[in-house]
Amino acid sequence: MTYQAEVVVSLKPVVNDPQGLTVRAGLHQLGFTEVTGVRVGKHITLEVEGSSEAGVRERVAEMCERLLRNPVIEDYTIELRPPAGATTEAPPPA
Amino acid sequence: MRFGIAVFPGTWSDRDCARAIEVLGHESVYLWHRDHDLAGVDCVILPGGFSYGDHLRTGAVARFAPLMESVQEFAASGGLVWGICNGFQILCEAHLLPGALTRNASLEFRCESVWLRVETSDTPFTRACETGAVLAVPVSHGEGRFVADPSTLDRLEAERRVAFRYVARDGSAAGDASPNGSMRDIAGIVSEGRNVLGMMPHPERAAEPLLGSGDGLRLFGSVVEAVAERGAFATSSP
Numbered sequence: 451m452t453y454q455a456e457v458v459v460s461l462k463p464v465v466n467d468p469q470g471l472t473v474r475a476g477l478h479q480l481g482f483t484e485v486t487g488v489r490v491g492k493h494i495t496l497e498v499e500g501s502s503e504a505g506v507r508e509r510v511a512e513m514c515e516r517l518l519r520n521p522v523i524e525d526y527t528i529e530l531r532p533p534a535g536a537t538t539e540a541p542p543p544a
Numbered sequence: 545m546r547f548g549i550a551v552f553p554g555t556w557s558d559r560d561c562a563r564a565i566e567v568l569g570h571e572s573v574y575l576w577h578r579d580h581d582l583a584g585v586d587c588v589i590l591p592g593g594f595s596y597g598d599h600l601r602t603g604a605v606a607r608f609a610p611l612m613e614s615v616q617e618f619a620a621s622g623g624l625v626w627g628i629c630n631g632f633q634i635l636c637e638a639h640l641l642p643g644a645l646t647r648n649a650s651l652e653f654r655c656e657s658v659w660l661r662v663e664t665s666d667t668p669f670t671r672a673c674e675t676g677a678v679l680a681v682p683v684s685h686g687e688g689r690f691v692a693d694p695s696t697l698d699r700l701e702a703e704r705r706v707a708f709r710y711v712a713r714d715g716s717a718a719g720d721a722s723p724n725g726s727m728r729d730i731a732g733i734v735s736e737g738r739n740v741l742g743m744m745p746h747p748e749r750a751a752e753p754l755l756g757s758g759d760g761l762r763l764f765g766s767v768v769e770a771v772a773e774r775g776a777f778a779t780s781s782p
Contacts, residue, residue, distance in 0.1 A: 461646075465691060468649050468725075517608075520601055520637065522644040523691060 451533040453498050453506045459519045459526045460491035494518060503530055545771045547572040548585030548780070550615070550631070552606050557592035557628065557748060564751035568764050577609040582780035586771045587624035588615055590631025592684065592746055602645060602687050603633035612638060614780075623778035624668055624767060625740045629685055632732070632742030641733055641742045642700070643692035649725025653686040657756065658723050660731055660745055661711040664704045667734050668770035668777070669741045672762050678715045679708075679759035681745040683723045688744040690726040690733075700733055708732035708743055739777055 461467050467489050474488040496513070500506035507530055514526045547565050549558045551574050558574060565572040573583050577595075582588060595606035606612065612634070619625045619640055627635040635641045648654060660681050662673040673679070692700070700706055708731040710718040718729045724744070732743030747760025771777070 464693075465646065466649070466725075468647055468651050472651060517600070517604065520604070520644055522636070522642075523646060 454531040455496040455510045456529040457494040459524050462525050465523045545586045548575045548588045550575045550590045552577040552595035554595045555593035560748040561589050561591050564748040567751050577611045580610050580614045582614050584781040586776050587767050590627040590634050592629030603637040606634045607637040618780050619740050621778040622739050627742040635742045640740050642696050645687050646689045646691055647687050648689055654723040655684040657682045659711050659713050660708045661715055663706045667738050669763050669766050672766040680757040681747050681750045681760050683745045688724040690730045705734050707734050
């Protein structure tokens with residue numbers, strides 16, 4: 451079965467994010483003054499073969515640890531979408 | 545002595561390094577990223593550039609090149625490994641040096657001459673300089689802001705492993721003259737064993753007066769001196 455994994459890699463809160471600060475300044479310039487914080491990260495979509503959600507999640511976590519993020523400066527989150535037609539844990543209708 | 549210069553897809557300072565070594569009257573060989581053979585060299589240089597297009601993160605993919613397995617072993621056995629610019633980024637990704645290099649605080653790619661203060665002459669790469677000497681060496685990078693957690697930074701300072709700091713021309717604190725906003729103005733650090741150096745500036749681009757500065761040659765000269773005195777730091781042949 452092919453699962454879709456959405457990995458979001460973001461800078462740790464303690465790491466200064468000049469890109470985020472620049473985006474925030476731009477939003478303020480446009481009048482969105484209610485924006486108090488912006489962090490810019492990376493969104494990586496993976497298609498992964500596997501027989502169970504738990505197994506796929508474990509493998510994707512290992513991928514994050516070994517390559518997708520730099521543990522010195524970055525955190526990550528993983529979201530898994532089950533294969534199309536799966537009966538369990540299907541996403542809610544849009 | 546013999547320097548080895550690693551070549552990854554996207555490396556761009558390999559020939560500049562070879563030229564600097566030629567100016568000094570020594571030999572260099574190129575080391576292809578797909579090979580494991582370090583060709584018996586006394587010092588491996590990981591030069592500047594954009595290995596593997598800097599995809600994902602700078603140095604993140606180069607770290608897994610076959611050549612890097614040999615470089616890791618060579619470094620672990622005491623061999624001299626010198627990462628310049630992208631090479632520094634690779635060494636951090638490979639955990640041969642602590643910390644990480646992130647986007648410049650200015651968000652700009654900076655290509656300009658900067659002033660570097662030698663923070664310790666107690667390394668094989670700086671022994672021909674006096675501690676406190678100020679060198680003119682160019683930088684050329686978009687992601688050179690050195691970051692590490694405070695305890696790592698304190699440890700680097702306590703063990704005198706900060707090799708270079710960005711400074712103003714007179715050697716005082718860089719302030720706004722920092723090209724990238726590095727923590728504590730750190731421009732280069734050495735490993736615990738002092739045999740691995742990572743630095744963002746390009747000494748090979750300051751290797752003859754025609755280039756505006758010959759200061760960078762003192763670092764190459766240091767390595768030659770160190771190897772002449774001690775012999776090979778580690779064997780790089782199988």
